Amino acid sequence: MDNFLKSKYAVYIFFLLTSVFGWLTASYEKGLLKKINPTTMVFFDTIIATIVLGAIIITQYRKEPQKTVKELSQLSNSDLLKITALGIFGTFIGVSASNLLKYHNVSDMEMSGFMISLFVSGIAIYLLSEKKFTTSRFMGFILLLIGGYFFMK
Numbered sequence: 322m323d324n325f326l327k328s329k330y331a332v333y334i335f336f337l338l339t340s341v342f343g344w345l346t347a348s349y350e351k352g353l354l355k356k357i358n359p360t361t362m363v364f365f366d367t368i369i370a371t372i373v374l375g376a377i378i379i380t381q382y383r384k385e386p387q388k389t390v391k392e393l394s395q396l397s398n399s400d401l402l403k404i405t406a407l408g409i410f411g412t413f414i415g416v417s418a419s420n421l422l423k424y425h426n427v428s429d430m431e432m433s434g435f436m437i438s439l440f441v442s443g444i445a446i447y448l449l450s451e452k453k454f455t456t457s458r459f460m461g462f463i464l465l466l467i468g469g470y471f472f473m474k
Contacts, residue, residue, distance in 0.1 A: 347427045350419065359419030363412070436469040 325331055353362060382388045393401070422430055443465060447454060 344427070344431060347422060347431060351422055351427050354419065354423040359423055360416055362419055363415045366415070367412075432472055436472055440465055440469065 350362065378389050396404070418430075440462075443462060447458065
């Protein structure tokens with residue numbers, strides 16, 4: 322399994338599957354939101370995620386069930402605070418996305434997320450790679466903006 326996970330194809334397969342799954346679940350959740358409120362849906366999803374994560378922890382650490390607690394106790398208070406903040410932020414993002422999905426089309430949500438993510442990723446790659454901002458990169462960003470405009474129109 323580790324050899325597969327180290328492969329560059331694992332990344333492609335992962336994002337292909339999560340993209341397909343994301344569209345399918347968003348389409349299903351859109352209909353479900355007519356029956357229940359977004360917070361209820363996120364709450365139920367969180368309960369299921371907790372059960373599944375508990376099962377994963379139990380099976381992964383069968384020989385050392387206390388390993389997860391031990392790993393967490395080795396983190397600094399600052400790291401624990403940051404992880405807690407990420408969890409809180411993720412929960413608010415889930416509830417917000419569900420609320421938006423209740424009022425907007427799945428295709429609008431998914432395409433908006435895709436275009437904005439692509440643009441932000443382009444900027445992040447430039448900033449994190451510390452490469453020069455060349456004319457070709459500038460043109461790439463312009464084309465990205467034009468493409469995004471036409472996709473969203």
